[in-house]
Amino acid sequence: MEYDPNNIFAKILRGEIPCRKIYEDEHALAFEDIAPAAPVHVLVVPKGEFVSFDDFTAHAPASLQLGFFSAMRKVAQQLHLPQNGYRIIGNHGADAGQLVPHFHMHILGGKPLGGLLAK
Numbered sequence: 001m002e003y004d005p006n007n008i009f010a011k012i013l014r015g016e017i018p019c020r021k022i023y024e025d026e027h028a029l030a031f032e033d034i035a036p037a038a039p040v041h042v043l044v045v046p047k048g049e050f051v052s053f054d055d056f057t058a059h060a061p062a063s064l065q066l067g068f069f070s071a072m073r074k075v076a077q078q079l080h081l082p083q084n085g086y087r088i089i090g091n092h093g094a095d096a097g098q099l100v101p102h103f104h105m106h107i108l109g110g111k112p113l114g115g116l117l118a119k
């Protein structure tokens with residue numbers, strides 16, 4: 001799939017749409033999900049034009065991949081999640097229900113999260 005620069009996370013990265021920012025560095029932006037599925041629900045978005053996990057891991061420079069995953073760790077640390085635990089989720093494509101075609105990962109926590117998948 002070709003990258004659509006008008007997707008909502010691209011607009012957030014360009015500052016055209018506001019977000020509730022949690023963390024930002026040269027590689028990634030993290031902000032609260034607008035429809036939280038847990039007490040803590042943060043999206044981490046790399047600063048680059050990648051549609052999906054597959055696209056990102058195949059085509060992003062190694063420095064950006066490392067920076068992105070380091071940013072995820074920093075977000076979890078900043079939110080004091082490691083002690084009680086947290087979940088990271090990445091949706092790729094239709095079967096996973098990916099809504100926004102800019103690669104992102106979800107960080108969820110703040111309560112026991114239950115089973116992995118909804119029945």
Ligand code: AMP
Nearest residue numbers: 008019032033034035091097098099100
């Ligand atoms: P998915 O693409 O299925 O991995 O999930 C996209 C997520 O983006 C959903 O959890 C939405 O609630 C969230 N979302 C959509 N628009 C915004 C926005 N403007 N700000 C924050 N989160 C958003």
